[in-house]
Amino acid sequence: MNPNIELLPRETQESFVVKYFDYPYFPTPWHYHPEYEIVLVVESVGKRYIGDHISDFQKGDLAIIGSNLPHTYKNDESYNQKDSRKRAKSIVIHFSRNSLGNDFLSLPEAQKINTLLNNCSGGFDIKGATNKKVQQIMKKMLDERGIYRWQSLLKILSLLSESEDLEQISRSNLVGVNEKESQRLSKIVDYLHSNYMDEIRIADIASITNMTETSLSRFFIQRTRKSLTAFLTEIRLHNACTMLQKNNLNISEIGYQNGFNNLSNFNRQFKKYYNCSPKAYRRQFLENGKSIII
Numbered sequence: 001m002n003p004n005i006e007l008l009p010r011e012t013q014e015s016f017v018v019k020y021f022d023y024p025y026f027p028t029p030w031h032y033h034p035e036y037e038i039v040l041v042v043e044s045v046g047k048r049y050i051g052d053h054i055s056d057f058q059k060g061d062l063a064i065i066g067s068n069l070p071h072t073y074k075n076d077e078s079y080n081q082k083d084s085r086k087r088a089k090s091i092v093i094h095f096s097r098n099s100l101g102n103d104f105l106s107l108p109e110a111q112k113i114n115t116l117l118n119n120c121s122g123g124f125d126i127k128g129a130t131n132k133k134v135q136q137i138m139k140k141m142l143d144e145r146g147i148y149r150w151q152s153l154l155k156i157l158s159l160l161s162e163s164e165d166l167e168q169i170s171r172s173n174l175v176g177v178n179e180k181e182s183q184r185l186s187k188i189v190d191y192l193h194s195n196y197m198d199e200i201r202i203a204d205i206a207s208i209t210n211m212t213e214t215s216l217s218r219f220f221i222q223r224t225r226k227s228l229t230a231f232l233t234e235i236r237l238h239n240a241c242t243m244l245q246k247n248n249l250n251i252s253e254i255g256y257q258n259g260f261n262n263l264s265n266f267n268r269q270f271k272k273y274y275n276c277s278p279k280a281y282r283r284q285f286l287e288n289g290k291s292i293i294i
Contacts, residue, residue, distance in 0.1 A: 008033075008035075008092070008094045010094075013146075015095075015098065015099040015150070016035075016093065016094060016095035016096070016099040016150075016153060017035075017092075017093065017094040017095070018091070018092070018093050018138075018141050018142065018149060019091070019092050019094075020042075020089075020090075020091050020142055021088075021089065021090045021091075021092065022087055022088075022089045023087070023088045023089075024079060024080075024084065024086070024087065024088065025044075025075040025079035025080055025086075025088050026044070026046070026072075026073045026074070026075055026088045026090070028072060028073070029072060029186050029190060030049065030070060030071075030072045030185065030186045030189045030190070031070065031071070031072060031186075032068050032069060032070045032071070033067075033068070033094065034067050034068055034096065035067065035094040035095055035096050036064065036065065036066060036067055036094070036095055036096065036117065036120065037064070037065040037071075037092060037093065037094055038062075038063070038064045038065075038092070038093040038095075038134075038138070038156065039062070039063055039065065039073075039090055039091075039092050039093075040060075040061070040062050040090060040091045040092075040134075040135060040138050041057050041058065041059055041060065041061040041062070041073070041089075041090050042059065042089035042090055042091060043059055043087055043088065043089040044057075044058075044059070044075055044079065044086065044087065044088035044089065044090075045057065045058045045059070045075070045076055046073060046074050046075035046076050046079070046088075047073075047074045047076075047193075047235070047238055047239070048061070048063075048071075048072075048073050048074075049070075049071060049072050049073075049074070049189070050063065050065060050069065050070075050071040050123050050169045050170055051069055051070060051071070051122055051123065051169060051170020051171075051172055052170050052171060052172040052226065053169050053170045053171070054234050054235065054238050055169075055238070056238065056241070056242060057073060060131065060135070062125070062126040062131050062134060062135065063123055063124065063125050063126060063169065064120060064123060064124050064126065064160060065120075065123045065169075066120040066121045066122060066123050067096075067120075067121075069121065069122065069123055069170065071123075072189070073088075073090075074193055075088050076242070091138045091139065091141075091142065093138065093141075093153065093156075095153060097117065099150075099153070100113075100154070105117070112158070112161035112162060113154075113157045113158060113161045115161065116157065116160055116161040117157075122168050122169055122170035122171060122172075123168070123169040123170055124160070124166040124167060124168060124169060125166065125167040125168075125169055126160065126163070126165060126166060127165040127166070127167060128163075128165035129165065130159055130160065130163040130165035130166070131165065133159055134156050134159060134160070137152050137155055137156050137159075138156070140152065141153075181219075184209050184211075184219070185219075185220075187208055187209055188205055188209060188216075188220060188228075191204075191205055191208060192205075192228075192231065192232050192235060193235060196232060196235045196236050196239065196258065196259055197236075197257055197258055197259050198259065199259070199261075200232060200259075202216060202217065202228060205228070216228070232259075233269055233273070234273070236258040236259045236260065236269075237258075237269065237270060237273050237274070239258050240254050240255065240258045240260075240266070240270065240278065241274075241281065243257070243258070244278055244281055244282045244285065245282075245285050251263070251266070251278045251279060251282070252266075254266075254278070255267075255278070266278065
């Protein structure tokens with residue numbers, strides 16, 4: 001996948017970047033960068049797109065994202081409302097192999113960290129006890145400088161390299177490389193995310209990308225390993241899951257608000273993706289108090 005390239009500038013005396021962000025909503029488009037990224041959601045909820053994977057995020061979501069792996073975090077629509085007082089807050093670390101020193105990763109003591117970075121092309125969710133430990137270190141890093149901040153980065157990478165709480169995120173080796181194609185794909189993803197509740201025609205998307213419908217379909221499949229229809233359906237289903245968890249609307253209305261033109265189609269697509277009906281999903285969530293999204 002070829003999204004927009006992004007750069008977080010670092011200070012002259014820094015080899016890597018630690019930033020705290022506080023926005024009305026996360027503004028970053030579908031993008032990539034050569035640096036590895038560790039991102040902690042401090043506050044806010046929404047949908048997370050990393051490589052070929054779509055999932056919900058909320059406070060405490062923590063992930064390490066591989067070099068050049070396309071990703072974006074999209075807040076729920078309520079964050080874009082004119083009078084919204086909600087905030088989207090995060091702590092982000094950008095670092096490269098060079099941040100650790102030219103020969104550091106060749107040291108025997110650093111082999112587990114080297115293996116972690118080699119295996120990070122699809123990114124990892126950071127769960128369990130490791131999540132809590134890394135959160136504490138990242139919050140402390142905001143007040144650290146110099147060698148102390150660098151030591152904290154090493155501590156995080158060491159924890160991750162020995163942890164059993166990591167879950168691979170993206171299964172496809174999607175890499176951002178071409179800025180022109182990046183801008184085009186970013187337009188498509190943003191359009192789908194902003195209009196998923198409406199009827200979407202390929203002709204409408206083709207017009208904003210200056211492509212023929214055939215070229216558009218081929219372009220999207222080649223770069224995402226999914227058709228436009230499949231990608232759009234995933235966006236709709238993930239948003240429907242959030243609504244099933246959070247409000248008392250009837251299932252038919254939830255399907256309609258997420259772009260499914262009738263209840264039978266909504267049920268069929270939902271069961272195909274989650275192996276259960278929307279009704280069973282809501283019942284299981286209410287009984288267990290947690291999402292069954294995979």
